[in-house]
Amino acid sequence: xxxxxxxxxxxxxxxxxxxxxxxxxxxxxxxxxxxxxxxxxxxxxxxxxxxxxxxxxxxxxxxxxxxxxxxxxxxxxxxxxxxxxxxxxxxxxxxxxxxxxxxxxxxxxxxxxxxxxxxxxxxxxxxxxxxxxxxxxxxxxxxxxxxxxxxxxxxxxxxxxxxxxxxxxxxxxxxxxxxxxxxxxxxxxxxxxxxxxxxxxxxxxxxxxxxxxxxxxxxxxxxxxxxxxxx
Amino acid sequence: xxxxxxxxxxxxxxxxxxxxxxxxxxxxxxxxxxxxxxxxxxxxxxxxxxxxxxxxxxxxxxxxxxxxxxxxxxxxxxxxxxxxxxxxxxxxxxxxxxxxxxxxxxxxxxxxxxxxxxxxxxxxxxxxxxxxxxxxxxxxxxxxxxxxxxxxxxxxxxxxxxxxxxxxxxxxxxxxxxxxxxxxxxxxxxxxxxxxxxxxxxxxxxxxxxxxxxxxxxxxxxxxxxxxxxxxxxxxxxxxxxxxxxxxxxxxxxxxxxxxxxxxxxxxxx
Numbered sequence: 001x002x003x004x005x006x007x008x009x010x011x012x013x014x015x016x017x018x019x020x021x022x023x024x025x026x027x028x029x030x031x032x033x034x035x036x037x038x039x040x041x042x043x044x045x046x047x048x049x050x051x052x053x054x055x056x057x058x059x060x061x062x063x064x065x066x067x068x069x070x071x072x073x074x075x076x077x078x079x080x081x082x083x084x085x086x087x088x089x090x091x092x093x094x095x096x097x098x099x100x101x102x103x104x105x106x107x108x109x110x111x112x113x114x115x116x117x118x119x120x121x122x123x124x125x126x127x128x129x130x131x132x133x134x135x136x137x138x139x140x141x142x143x144x145x146x147x148x149x150x151x152x153x154x155x156x157x158x159x160x161x162x163x164x165x166x167x168x169x170x171x172x173x174x175x176x177x178x179x180x181x182x183x184x185x186x187x188x189x190x191x192x193x194x195x196x197x198x199x200x201x202x203x204x205x206x207x208x209x210x211x212x213x214x215x216x217x218x219x220x221x222x223x224x225x226x227x228x229x230x231x
Numbered sequence: 232x233x234x235x236x237x238x239x240x241x242x243x244x245x246x247x248x249x250x251x252x253x254x255x256x257x258x259x260x261x262x263x264x265x266x267x268x269x270x271x272x273x274x275x276x277x278x279x280x281x282x283x284x285x286x287x288x289x290x291x292x293x294x295x296x297x298x299x300x301x302x303x304x305x306x307x308x309x310x311x312x313x314x315x316x317x318x319x320x321x322x323x324x325x326x327x328x329x330x331x332x333x334x335x336x337x338x339x340x341x342x343x344x345x346x347x348x349x350x351x352x353x354x355x356x357x358x359x360x361x362x363x364x365x366x367x368x369x370x371x372x373x374x375x376x377x378x379x380x381x382x383x384x385x386x387x388x389x390x391x392x393x394x395x396x397x398x399x400x401x402x403x404x405x406x407x408x409x410x411x412x413x414x415x416x417x418x419x420x421x422x423x424x425x426x427x428x429x430x431x432x433x434x435x436x437x438x439x440x441x442x443x444x445x446x447x448x449x450x451x452x453x454x455x456x457x458x459x460x461x462x463x464x465x466x467x468x469x470x471x472x473x474x475x476x477x478x479x480x481x482x483x484x485x486x487x488x489x490x491x492x493x494x495x496x497x498x499x500x501x
Contacts (some may be wrong), residue, residue: 006476012357012359013359014359015358015359018354039345069357073349079356080354080356080357081354081355081356081357082354082355082357083354084350084353084354085353086353086355087352087353087354087355088378090353090355091353094355102345102348103348103351105243105341106243106489107335108341108342108344108345108348109243109338109341111342111344112338112342112344113337114339115344116337116340128328128330128333128334128337129243129244129246129334129337130244130245130246130247130289130293130334131243131244131245131246131287132289168261168409170351171344171347171348171351172347172350172351172354173347179340180343180344180347181340181343182338
């Protein structure tokens with residue numbers, strides 16, 4: 001009996017997503033049953049890494065089979081979910097999905113910053129966004145998508161924020177490493193260009209007469225939006 | 232002004248507005264003309280004021296930063312403040328660009344999160360109903376009644392019915408107290424014993440009766456508990472929990488058992 005099929009049967013009947021640790025526990029319990037045969041006993045001490053490999057293999061099998069459902073790992077736990085394209089019928093089946101309203105643009109931006117840079121303080125978030133985040137932070141905290149994870153060891157000991165398990169579930173992410181372009185944004189270091197940056201190439205070296213000309217072009221482009229607006 | 236149908240976007244903050252202006256110029260953030268950007272930014276703030284929109288402080292801070300950058304640029308090159316290459320963050324232009332790039336990246340990330348959010352709305356997990364049959368089975372009978380025990384012992388006694396024709400006569404070498412010791416001894420080595428096991432070695436009807444009486448006596452003394460692990464399963468006998476086990480049967484108990492023995496035996500026969 002292949003390990004992945006045992007896992008498939010478990011996930012098929014499980015009432016909640018199962019983590020490899022929980023599956024390990026099930027395997028141990030199964031082996032301790034009186035009627036456990038050699039196969040069951042042999043899997044008593046199965047390692048979590050083995051399970052993960054088998055689960056990934058199973059997920060690939062399902063992917064290759066192109067079924068209407070797939071095996072996904074959300075927040076470290078595995079479950080079967082339907083493919084998004086069948087949503088219209090499923091929505092009709094289960095009724096209106098009890099899902100909170102979608103997040104606003106500021107909330108999404110704030111959440112994106114926290115998710116990639118956590119743990120971070122409110123001031124650090126505001127520094128990136130350039131605006132106050134009091135209101136959006138309140139929303140995110142209320143919805144349980146972010147939480148206080150400690151205090152920064154700086155003056156005033158401000159609260160540090162991080163994302164919750166619910167955040168991963170809400171977006172269907174396996175973990176924080178699963179965030180889009182996670183490597184790039186986690187500790188984003190914007191390379192300072194080798195050549196000294198000038199606001200306007202040539203401007204700094206051009207004589208004042210040319211500057212006036214530059215001003216003129218700036219003024220002309222300034223009037224452009226106004227023209228557009230009249231249309 | 233009211234005759235114009237102006238589409239006025241709401242910006243999240245000064246950085247959002249700057250990004251919008253850069254996008255309109257269709258240039259890379261790194262190559263943006265900050266002087267031009269400053270002019271446009273101020274123009275936009277003017278527009279906001281015309282519309283009586285409340286201008287947040289952040290916009291004014293940004294406007295002043297842009298003005299500062301612009302003013303530096305206006306100086307002839309030989310009079311410009313030379314930024315030491317080592318002093319990071321000293322150059323306001325670089326600082327602004329860095330902030331813009333960073334903000335842009337997160338804004339894009341937010342858009343991706345929004346896509347994920349929308350996708351996740353259409354994803355339905357498999358939620359099987361609870362496997363009811365597991366809990367539907369009747370709870371294990373905790374205690375076995377005297378009638379259950381009598382039924383059980385009667386079925387054991389059936390073994391000896393056939394031998395009645397060729398009856399051997401031998402002395403009754405079994406006593407209840409001896410059997411009590413036997414049961415206690417057996418249950419010190421193992422956790423439980425099946426009812427039938429108790430009578431496996433019984434040679435005669437009277438031995439079965441003796442063992443049974445010993446069992447009853449021990450139950451009466453609350454030394455043993457009879458239970459059925461599940462309905463219709465064989466009766467199991469195990470030690471009562473939380474009772475100090477008796478090493479040897481108390482003498483009065485044996486007497487009582489012996490005294491009641493004939494009566495009980497009659498009852499089983501009938």
